[in-house]
Amino acid sequence: MRNFDFSPFYRSTIGFDRLASLLDNITNNESSQPGYPPYNIELTGEDRYRITMAVAGFDATEINIEANQNALQISGNKAADTKERTYLHQGIAARSFERRFQLADHVQVEAAHYENGLLHIDLQRIVPEAMKPRQIPIGVNTKAIEGAVEPTRS
Template identity: 60%
Template sequence: MRSFDLSPLYRSTVGFDRLFSLLDQASGVEAGVPGYPPYNIERTGENDYRITMAVAGFSDSELSIESRENTLTVKGEKKTEEGRDAEVLYRGIAARSFERRFQLADHVEVKGASLENGLLHVDLVREIPEAMKPRTIAIASGKNASQQIEAKAA
């Protein structure tokens, strides 16, 4: 019997609490080079999450973030540098474009984004509608219970 490493499933999902939702994502393949750019997914509160991506060399004008349905897409398009006189002898800082997609659970929304020190932070929050939150039902006992049942039957 083989054991399966499910850690790749946890890397691209935010807000899912059920294994079946994670398994549905296993069939999808991310666009671009896997692993670029590197990122972290953190849980910062009960219903708060943060995605941090290492986007060194990209300015905020070269990055775009789009949230559509249950998919968060982060794109980086490096502009060509025209008119530079310097010849690059070794390029260790990646200058390639990328597109990274994250599948979001229901009711997870983007709260904001910031770029500082080469790290792009995308803050997410899961806002469950009042109608879907658990509620407490009062249990009647004694004479009141029988009166309520009779009133409904009439």
């Protein structure tokens, strides 16, 4: 297991406490995150993302998606099978799951759809206009110029 010390970054950054805490949590919980169900995270545009989860055997009604502030939680609860079966080999997992994702600021869930055993969740980063970079004009302080003494020429 790898341990990283982020304390030098705390000394030289201001306002990034949440980011450093997220990095600490990721490195501490890396081994505790289960591998089921498998998923992909894609960059589909400049500020667009897609999470694709392989949830074969689940019906769309058995999957719950909840977005809360900067967290996305996806859970699946398999309905009890009323028919008793005898398997010679059971390789398809039919167990319940819960997967959590930390979302960056201003990332919103746009849509979700289920197709061919894959759950697709589309996300987009929407930065408010007030947060976007803006050009600051440089003004001239006319009061300082009016009160200035004209240089004398000899």
